[in-house]
Amino acid sequence: MATDIASPSASAAAKRPGSYDLPGALKESAITAGVAAVLAFPFLGLQANNDGPELVLLTRWELFFWAVAVVFVGRMLLTVFRWRSDARAKSAEGLKAFGAKFQRYNVWIGLAGAIFAFTLPMWPFADRYVVDIATTFLIYVMLGWGLNIVVGLAGLLDLGYVAFYAVGAYSYALLATMFDWSFWICLPLAGLFAATFGVILGFPVLRLRGDYLAIVTLGFGEIIRVVLINWYDVTNGPDGIGSIPRPTFFGYAFDRSPEEGTMAFHQLLGIDFDSMHRIIFLYFLILILALITNAFTLRVRKLPIGRGWEALREDEIACRSLGMNPTNTKLSAFAIGAMFGGFAGSFFATRQGFISPESFTFIESAIILAIVVLGGMGSQLGVVIAAFVLVIVPEWLREFAEYRMLLFGLAMVLIMVWRPRGLLSHRDPTVRLHPPGYVPRHGVEAQKVQAQEAELAAKAK
Amino acid sequence: MTTGNVLLDVEHLTMRFGGLVAIDDLSFEARRNEITALIGPNGAGKTTVFNCLTGFYKPTVGRLKLNHPAKGDYLLERMDGFRITQKADVARTFQNIRLFPQMSVLENLMVAQHNRLMKASMWTVGGLLNLPSFRQAEKEAIELAKYWLNKVSLYERADWEAGNLPYGDQRRLEICRAMCTRPVLLCLDEPAAGLNPKESLELNELLLGIRDEEKIGILLIEHDMSVVMQISDHVVVLDHGRKISDGTPTEVKNDPAVIRAYLGEDEDEDLPKEVANDLHMPSHAHGTGHDHGGGQG
Numbered sequence: 142m143a144t145d146i147a148s149p150s151a152s153a154a155a156k157r158p159g160s161y162d163l164p165g166a167l168k169e170s171a172i173t174a175g176v177a178a179v180l181a182f183p184f185l186g187l188q189a190n191n192d193g194p195e196l197v198l199l200t201r202w203e204l205f206f207w208a209v210a211v212v213f214v215g216r217m218l219l220t221v222f223r224w225r226s227d228a229r230a231k232s233a234e235g236l237k238a239f240g241a242k243f244q245r246y247n248v249w250i251g252l253a254g255a256i257f258a259f260t261l262p263m264w265p266f267a268d269r270y271v272v273d274i275a276t277t278f279l280i281y282v283m284l285g286w287g288l289n290i291v292v293g294l295a296g297l298l299d300l301g302y303v304a305f306y307a308v309g310a311y312s313y314a315l316l317a318t319m320f321d322w323s324f325w326i327c328l329p330l331a332g333l334f335a336a337t338f339g340v341i342l343g344f345p346v347l348r349l350r351g352d353y354l355a356i357v358t359l360g361f362g363e364i365i366r367v368v369l370i371n372w373y374d375v376t377n378g379p380d381g382i383g384s385i386p387r388p389t390f391f392g393y394a395f396d397r398s399p400e401e402g403t404m405a406f407h408q409l410l411g412i413d414f415d416s417m418h419r420i421i422f423l424y425f426l427i428l429i430l431a432l433i434t435n436a437f438t439l440r441v442r443k444l445p446i447g448r449g450w451e452a453l454r455e456d457e458i459a460c461r462s463l464g465m466n467p468t469n470t471k472l473s474a475f476a477i478g479a480m481f482g483g484f485a486g487s488f489f490a491t492r493q494g495f496i497s498p499e500s501f502t503f504i505e506s507a508i509i510l511a512i513v514v515l516g517g518m519g520s521q522l523g524v525v526i527a528a529f530v531l532v533i534v535p536e537w538l539r540e541f542a543e544y545r546m547l548l549f550g551l552a553m554v555l556i557m558v559w560r561p562r563g564l565l566s567h568r569d570p571t572v573r574l575h576p577p578g579y580v581p582r583h584g585v586e587a588q589k590v591q592a593q594e595a596e597l598a599a600k601a602k
Numbered sequence: 603m604t605t606g607n608v609l610l611d612v613e614h615l616t617m618r619f620g621g622l623v624a625i626d627d628l629s630f631e632a633r634r635n636e637i638t639a640l641i642g643p644n645g646a647g648k649t650t651v652f653n654c655l656t657g658f659y660k661p662t663v664g665r666l667k668l669n670h671p672a673k674g675d676y677l678l679e680r681m682d683g684f685r686i687t688q689k690a691d692v693a694r695t696f697q698n699i700r701l702f703p704q705m706s707v708l709e710n711l712m713v714a715q716h717n718r719l720m721k722a723s724m725w726t727v728g729g730l731l732n733l734p735s736f737r738q739a740e741k742e743a744i745e746l747a748k749y750w751l752n753k754v755s756l757y758e759r760a761d762w763e764a765g766n767l768p769y770g771d772q773r774r775l776e777i778c779r780a781m782c783t784r785p786v787l788l789c790l791d792e793p794a795a796g797l798n799p800k801e802s803l804e805l806n807e808l809l810l811g812i813r814d815e816e817k818i819g820i821l822l823i824e825h826d827m828s829v830v831m832q833i834s835d836h837v838v839v840l841d842h843g844r845k846i847s848d849g850t851p852t853e854v855k856n857d858p859a860v861i862r863a864y865l866g867e868d869e870d871e872d873l874p875k876e877v878a879n880d881l882h883m884p885s886h887a888h889g890t891g892h893d894h895g896g897g898q899g
Contacts, residue, residue, distance in 0.1 A: 441726065445720045451704075464783055581758040
């Protein structure tokens with residue numbers, strides 16, 4: 142509502158850069174204050190109090206008027222100082238330039254991030270808590286990267302990704318507890334099972350896209366969870382599966398006193414036992430798994446299958462007209478995305494030592510999807526940043542527990558307003574004929590290109 | 603009409619959507635090294651013919667036989683959509699351009715070579731290992747893309763997002779993309795729509811070049827008569843799903859049935875003779891007041 146009113150004053154201000162028109166600003170502020178008053182009256186102006194057995198309604202006019210006044214003055218100041226036409230343009234440009242700059246250095250940022258990640262346990266502040274949080278963070282990064290294949294590259298909106306995470310976790314837990322197989326055998330098997338489920342989900346939803354696909358995948362995620370709860374004989378239902386074997390360092394356990402005839406990790410290195418060893422080992426394990434996911438995605442984007450996924454996202458009919466088999470292409474995206482979800486799931490199981498269906502609720506799917514969408518679909522670095530915002534920041538804000546969801550929502554809204562295509566939405570071509578930033582310098586062709594570029598720039602303004 | 607190099611043989615093609623007959627018992631041929639134009643008023647069923655040919659629709663009745671010069675015969679009506687391009691090498695473009703707008707120009711042409719590259723990458727395994735055979739195939743694919751980019755002078759803009767190209771270039775890029783699938787039959791759905799006269803001329807040259815250098819057949823739907831009459835070797839005219847004329851551009855141009863279809867008539871009334879004559883030879887003086895009045899439907 143306020144924006145509709147704002148537009149005439151903005152266009153008036155545009156005539157003289159750096160100016161604003163006072164009546165317009167006053168009108169806007171009054172309208173904003175009016176909206177604030179409507180909202181503030183029930184929230185701030187009224188208070189229900191228990192007076193013995195009765196409920197009495199108190200009015201708090203002072204608080205109410207203060208709130209409305211703050212909104213009025215705040216909006217006025219924003220209009221005068223912040224939303225002047227030039228200030229607005231400058232900030233938008235600055236944001237764009239920042240994004241572009243970030244993009245240019247993203248290899249270096251990625252490398253620096255990886256080095257930091259590898260040295261994290263050696264930093265002085267890295268106590269048990271920090272390494273634990275970092276491990277959780279990396280699980281989400283890996284899940285985000287896995288889902289990025291399905292959502293970001295292939296454009297298949299999957300709201301039930303947690304199902305594959307669950308399949309991976311339960312496959313690992315069941316194989317490890319029933320057959321006593323080691324982590325390194327169970328991990329690929331769990332990935333394979335999850336990929337199989339990806340194909341099973343993929344078949345019925347081949348014809349669906351967008352919202353319809355989202356609803357079906359949402360249902361699939363719930364089906365898996367409900368099966369896990371009710372199939373008591375196998376999954377132990379809501380009680381979950383406990384005492385899942387911990388991973389070993391190629392056969393050397395992280396135990397103070399290993400079983401007869403085996404050697405523990407600290408004995409192998411001849412150092413004292415420290416419970417941190419296992420935490421750090423788990424941290425490195427997920428770091429490597431996540432980096433494998435990343436390396437795979439970066440490579441596969443440049444392969445025909447990756448380009449096929451992206452083309453499928455852009456236009457399925459055109460893909461068919463070029464002889465691409467859309468069924469296989471979609472199923473492969475589902476299967477590979479699911480496989481990485483399965484890997485992450487088996488890591489989760491071995492780390493926790495206990496899993497139950499409660500860990501695989503819809504909210505997990507929503508968080509993973511939010512990570513991918515906020516990060517910028519298809520952007521690997523964007524996923525890391527979004528995972529940081531959605532996993533680490535709420536951890537810091539633990540004191541404000543009640544406001545966490547509020548802040549979460551606010552962050553979502555802000556990103557959707559400022560960068561509707563995600564934090565890092567820029568896409569680099571997977572194959573080039575010319576270096577980045579290439580502008581032809583001579584010939585008729587160059588003139589044509591320059592004219593068109595000027596036209597594009599004019600359009601962008 | 604020689605039958606030796608018939609590339610596409612459409613026999614008794616009929617397509618019904620419920621009670622609506624979109625194509626009614628249509629038979630025609632398209633030959634190699636020739637441009638066959640499919641024309642007709644709006645709603646005549648031209649695009650439906652294309653959709654049947656390229657597997658987007660399954661024809662109700664009829665046979666669509668493709669005599670592939672290297673691989674033998676294919677019955678297109680029995681094949682899945684994407685396999686028609688994959689196996690029988692029939693490529694098409696769309697009336698409303700269907701590029702991959704957020705991918706670069708070069709990537710659009712690489713996707714067109716998906717099947718060959720997939721095989722070379724051993725369904726991704728070899729590609730992940732970056733085997734030399736894959737690198738070789740990729741290099742060849744880029745070379746083919748470069749060849750076509752140079753043809754339509756898009757080489758300098760190969761790394762642009764395809765959606766940022768001007769309209770005329772998008773049209774030509776779509777034709778290049780279809781050519782990168784190495785087709786034996788290229789089906790173009792209104793390639794000149796929305797082009798200015800200069801671009802239209804360039805398009806004519808491009809299409810004649812494809813016909814003469816690639817030795818393939820082109821099937822063309824077009825409304826722009828300057829394109830149709832200048833470049834096509836053979837014209838098939840449709841009206842209400844039926845073939846009303848078939849022949850060289852000159853023959854078709856002078857066919858009274860065609861004129862009637864384009865200018866309209868009353869349902870059960872033949873065109874008055876003098877009006878038909880009028881339409882043929884507008885220079886003849888028959889008086890100016892009455893000539894078109896009887897013919898308009």
